[in-house]
Amino acid sequence: MSDQRQMNHGGAERAGDPTRPILSVRDLKVEFGVKQERREVLHGVGFDVYPGETVAIVGESGSGKSTTMHAVMNLLPGTGKVSGGSILWQGRELVGIGRRDMEHIRGREIGLVPQDPMSNLNPVWSVGFQVEEAIRSNGLASGKKAVRARAIEVLEQAGLQNAEQRMKQFPHQFSGGMKQRALIGIGLAANPQLLIADEPTSALDVTVQRVVLDHLQGLTQQLGTAVVFITHDLGLAAERAEKLIVMYQGNIVESGPSREILERPQHPYTKRLVSAAPSLASRRIGSDATVPTAPTRTFDLAALSDEPKPVVQHGEPMIEVSDLGKVYKIRKGSFGSEDFHAVAGASFTVNRGETMALVGESGSGKSTIAKMVLQLEPPTSGSVRVGGKETRNMSGRELFDLRRTLQPVFQDPYGSLDPLHNIGNTIMEPLKIHRVGDAASRKARVYELLDQVALPRELATRYPNELSGGQRQRVAVARGLALKPDILVLDEAVSALDVLVQAQILDLLAELQRELGLTYLFITHDLAVVRLIADRVCVMQQGRIVEQATTDEVFENPREEYTKNLLAAIPGAHIELGQAG
Template sequence: MNVDSPTATGASRVTILSVEHLTTSFRRGGEWTPVVNDVSLTVAAGETVAIVGESGSGKSVTAMSIMRLLPEKTSRIEGSVKLGGRELLTVPEREMQDIRGNEVAMIFQEPMTSLNPVLTVGRQIAEAIRRHRGVSAGEARAQTIALLDRVRIPAATKRFDEYPHELSGGTLQRVMIAMALACRPKLLIADEPTTALDVTVQAEILGLIKSLQDEEQMGVLFITHDMGVVAEIADRTVVMFRSRALESGPTDSIFAEPENAYTKALLSAVPKLGTMTGRTNPATFPLVDVQSGLALGEREVARAGERNVLEVSNLVARFDIKSGVLGRVTGRVHAVEDVSFDLKEGETLSLVGESGCGKSTTGRAVLRLIEPVSGRIHINGEDIGAMTPAMLTRQRRQMQMIFQDPYSSLNPRMRVGDAIAEPLIAHGLASKMEARAKAVDLLERVGLKADMARRFPHEFSGGQRQRISIARALTLNPNLIVADEAVSALDVSIKAQVVNLMLELQESLKIAYLFISHDMAVVERVSHRVAVMYLGEIVEIGSREQIFASPQHAYTKRLLDAVPIADPSRRHVRTRQPGIELGSAIRPANYAPLKATYREAAPGHLVKQG
């Protein structure tokens, strides 16, 4: 099917990318299996085409095929891919290297596995500029710092010399965006470019891509599972399912009158702000069954219990910045500063805020995966800061974490069934056969097939790997789960199914969730209470109704204002609050922060003053 069509204004544009009958197959067990099947699309100058669909539907493989980044020995690409009339599938690899990053750039889904861990992030961006633009090292450095500033990375000059492991997931994604835009390409392929970003930065990054697109008439092929983003930026949309393009057309038409049952199911699962108004408890997503087309009703989950599972008091976490031959401490990152909250059994407290604001550090400190500078953490009434390693190991049966980056948290040499079963065997809670049976059951509960237990992590898509991580966290039936962007890598339909699963498990097992997320629409649906963080501090905390219906702090208002709305008709009528300069959590070594003071806007609703 060919999805070439005029733009929304009716004016024709020069075609930058033309893909015809693209079929990509992988060799497995001596046989070729198609994972992209007869897909055709075009992208014109200044146009944005979105590809949406299930995790594993072939969206990312389509992009990798266009860029010719798949291994030649185990993949076969057929059809035609033309860039400005030049056939990319037949050009020599040396010529393709000149095209990649210069004429066509790609923002990858998982920045941690796309960046070289032994080179500073600044050097990696500058290297691309020098490779394609032939400028001096000093000029490349200056351009790189300017790019880091444009994608709103604080302290850009200092970050130039930092390594990937020193940056948060969201900051790494911004580094990838800066690298892709460095040479102002004719075509930008963006594979989930805003997945790891909070909504305020997401809105500004999308604005940045759009402004560069307008300046350079750059074409954008945008792969995403966020239908709100699609509604805001895409001129045309292609819906993929099980390797094929099922439906395509102008974005307005796709949203207003979807023809395919899968497209209808996809749109029914889109989380929307305001749907929880007037409700006290979280509720499951209302879904549409793909086969029958029938709507499945939503259901409120039970109210949280009264017993505290987690109590955090005056938590402080800082990281030293060392320089010079002697490694003298010249500054500190104040990642978490005097944070206090509690969490009851069966309750969900969501932490939201800027990427790098301290959300993930708080979650790791709660489980003692990093050692805090000070503060007290009690889980089930026990002080985990005073526990011996053996005591902590036993306690970890009751507390688990779902990590932000599923690829780096899974052992690449271990089959996923064994990875899920491992905690049961390590704690002596089941035999190998029983543990593997439970692993298969958990894989099916998070939407994967039983035979996938024998595969390795690299054989799954990013969204599928995140589902595996969720299954592994549930293995020991914990009563506390720290979910760090647990559903950020999932497409909307699977995201809704997994959130529904987490809510059902919470209700039946009384699990307490510390839910770390930048997706405000999901946060509204799953939360009992919400804490908003900025520069390591909680600036506002209260019930879900208080935060979403009556936000008090200026930053909370900015977060809610930046949430993309899954309605293309409102694309040009939205108003945003003016941008503010992003602060930095990096302080001098002798810096002594002032203790935050709070006012009570309503019972249980605290707002930071000043």
């Protein structure tokens, strides 16, 4: 506690004394709930962050990573409160601080890049307006021209190309990665002394991730800005952070120099985390892989359905994309518009029982192809055939039947779950829509699916806002599997998951594929995951497929310079993880 007494005298010395922590957390306890039903989720957490230091907090979903830093910023959700301990910011106690005082610190002195790029941008305002609003409210510029110039500057610093043009667009016109870059720009706008980055690059492709992380690193060096990463990417933690904090069930179980911990983990939990992390040295999860035994399946869709599924021969083409194109109209001044070619001339085939991965930078057209395959967007040109049937001019009934065999798992675990439906009803919804089974058998199927995606059954009565990001994504996967479809289109389906759950889901997907002959179209920017799950890879750049080959060929002998750059940008690719001591 002597550290804390010294800190009380050192608030003015922030920039000058690198030996004094700017943030000092001691014995921090946080509770959630009301009255007698309060539950402690942080059990006495303590750590220091020094000027210019980069710290990474890692741990599985629900371990308390985000809760710890939200407590620092006084941003705990409604029923959460700090029940004990101390948070000193430059010698000033933040526990119990007034709302107005905290608002002055938040943004100007402590910046935040929130985890979810989808729900943290207002859909009715242009992206540029929202960045400008943050700049005005933090007093960073005055006058319309100065504010606009600063907004363009922060978006460019965050790695957003054509920032001036993109500012006029609305969030729904941005890819997930582009929204994340806009939030990073807002978080960095005030050049804060501490930046809390909650999964700041989980929605970013590896090349943009490198641009953003290089920029953050430049900030720490030039301005003495400290950065706290909350991340599940151990490669990022190893490459970018000097200090690593490992959390498990609301406790810090190991902390110290990041490379030392990741190369020689001591705690059993850290060893599990490290061994589960995918890397470029990983191999495809195949029939010889060790996969956890799945729960016994008691729910037979075929027996409950009026129309049994047709038997498709293994290896038969399930998705055939031919010369596919998509053109969007982008508004310009004076009521004009210009064509934007999101996808141009894309062709590939995915066979029964196979996984095809679409990879590329954010905005390269991956998700647009997924939407056209799912018939959520009509193609401008070309064709999509699913199970041998052309989908372009399908009737409403034909599309409804197609949904039975073709199911999506979307990128955004926040926006794709209805906040008014509990988890059980969310997973059950496809069964109700397609009139599969009765109430009792549907409930049994929900429990079976929760088991499959490693979620406790009691979550069936909980709501999405009570779940972590990783838990929500597992619910989305469970809903996608509810009808036992032939084809799953997975759009960044594991990007929000910590490495342990990611490994479980990838093993589950591989096991279901072997057992049921499932076909996967897997959209991702995580190339290490591609190595684990995919048979073949299509590399996309600016709407075009520039390279298409088997996974081994792409990783071991990439032809295109663009593909080589993608592989070279993977964080921590050349760091040896997991030589447990």
